[in-house]
Amino acid sequence: MSLESNIPALFNPQTVAVIGASASPGKVGYSVVANMLDAGFQGTLIPVNPTRDEILGLPTVKTIEALPEGLDLAVIVLPVAGVVPAMEALARRKARAAIVITAGFKEVGGDGAALERRLIEICEANDIAMVGPNCLGLISTGGKVNASFAAGNALTGTIACFSQSGALCTAILDWAQGENVGFSKFVSLGNKAVINEADMLDSLSDDPETSVIVGYLENVEDGPHFMKKAPEVTRKKPVIIIKSGTTAAGAKAASSHTGAIAGDDAAYTAAFRKTGVVRAENMAELFDYAQAFSTQPLPKGPGLAIITNSGGPGAMAADATEKSSLEVAQVMPETAAKLKAVLPAFASVANPIDIIGDAPAERYRKTLEIVAADPNVHIVLVLLSPTASAEIDETAKAVIDVARTSDKPFFVNFMGGLRIKTGQVLLREAGIPFSVYLEPLIACAEAMYGHYLWTTAAPAAYPDVARNQAAARKVIAEARSTGATEIVEFQAQSVLSAYGLPTPQTALTTTAKEAAAAATKIGFPVVLKIASPQISHKSDVGGVKVGLASADEVAAAFTAITAQAARMRPDAKIAGCLVQEMAPKGCKELIIGFKRDPRFGPLLMFGLGGIYVEILKDISFRLAPVTRAEARAMIGEIKSYKLLAGARGEKPVNLQALEDILVAMSQMAMDFPEIVEADFNPVLVNAEKAIVADVRLALSE
Known part of the structure; x- marks a missing residue:
């Protein structure tokens, strides 16, 4: 067995032990046992407690040594000092997987970090797939597992969620229960000592119960592993991630929270883009994207059709679409003709399609059926203003009926508050993305179209760059042999030439006379620059003169530049001056x-x-x-x-x-x-x- 092959034991265990189980309500060891029972776990659940004979009607064992060999999953809720000895004992019992809920490890530094390193050693040496430490636990609805101390269970669904923050896990679960959103898997990663985000992506990529993966990250633990695994997964199913630590303050907070060392946010954005990960900028976007991706087909093009009972909102939707990577679809002439046949004479059949403020539900239904069949339309956006004659619930049902027979994604914007609430409930229950605001719906549609382009794009073709690596390596080796940590321009020119990079005609000169002669050969006007391995910012020492138009000017500038550089930087070795051709005008x-x-x-x-x-x-x-x-x-x-x-x-x-x-x-x-x-x-x-x-x-x- 390998560590990776033991990850399924986290989600579909047959035998689960709770190390540190408690009979006292309110304690974590009690909550884990209670949650496992409430989830309807079908396997063998064994509380481990040295002083109790039974907990919640389950017989206990007193020690880890009394557990069966080959245990699938152990959930550890002991005080921090007892966790490493418990893991050592579990290794001797050949446990396959573990969840360490206990905190006090890397996130506190010092001795905690040392304890975490020891946990990693034990797990890697014994192929134990460990989640945590410092985590909420995990839920697998298909496996009827709730090995967490969350308040309540998750509803069953097709979204898999992992989070580096346990507190955020509880918030997401609470939101999901209120919105009737279900999950296939729900994992609190904690400190990611053994199982990290790339491992989780890999394990979920072929999970038949999961259609969409969402995650909250404070950092990526293993960049190369993530860059290898993430694109393999995103080709199969969407991965939506929100990352904190995007500012200096956020990065500091992330470090103190889980010991994460936040990287440059631009690098994370680039990494997500390169691997096909959809990045959510905030929690609202994460929830919106998760619902849209899990309930709607991907749009196969950018064309968005707007059906509205009011001109103003239709114009606003068109504006928002034009600001995105989507397009306001040009409906086919046949579509326009069909619309004219069913709509009032003063309706607009050009997109946005304005079916007039008195539109009943049946008018929406007929319009949607015609528009959804148009090959130029890839996305359908339905707008409704709650006019006195609007049939809100019936219109919602019409949208649901047409969307069920279409292979295109539908998004619904019913504006208002009190009057549209029941329609909102109907649409949400049917899995139609709904918002009282336009912008989130456009953002969802744009993200889904971007993911479609990613999944249908040809594999990356990297160009073969003609280069002389040996020549470049020689320059770098010479610089390193002197202890230099910079290669400045007069040395780096050779590296650039080795890679075929365009550089101005350049000559390194050591005397004013040499400089004048080189300038004459290159052709006036020229630029003169100080050449020193210790001076990278030449302008700081007045080391650049431009527009020199004669040999005399070059010779005088050489003397002035070298003298000033020697005076301002007595520590620097002055190799002379570079003479370069002037750049052409209009650059x-x-x-x-x-x-x-x-x-x-x-x-x-x-x-x-x-x-x-x-x-x-x-x-x-x-x-x-x-x-x-x-x-x-x-x-x-x-x-x-x-x-x-x-x-x-x-x-x-x-x-x-x-x-x-x-x-x-x-x-x-x-x-x-x-x-x-x-x-x-x-x-x-x-x-x-x-x-x-x-x-x-x-x-x-």
């Missing part, structure tokens, strides 16, 4: 770079350069490696893309050249793990070409 200034995220690897960045990057933060991100399509998407995502595509009669810049730079940088990041950060700043681009005008590479210590 846009960009920044392209990467930072190596500790969990997910190289995170590529693209955006406007210069002062704009600090002020506007108009940047897009992707995790390496990137395909050409991903590089193209990075460029198109920044808000100022129109400046690159050509604004007010300007020629568009060479977007292909920018793609080439992103792809080459991505490959460099993958080839050299010792490069932890890279800045190509600025990258200058015009309609003809792009040039990496300056570069800095940071190395690991």
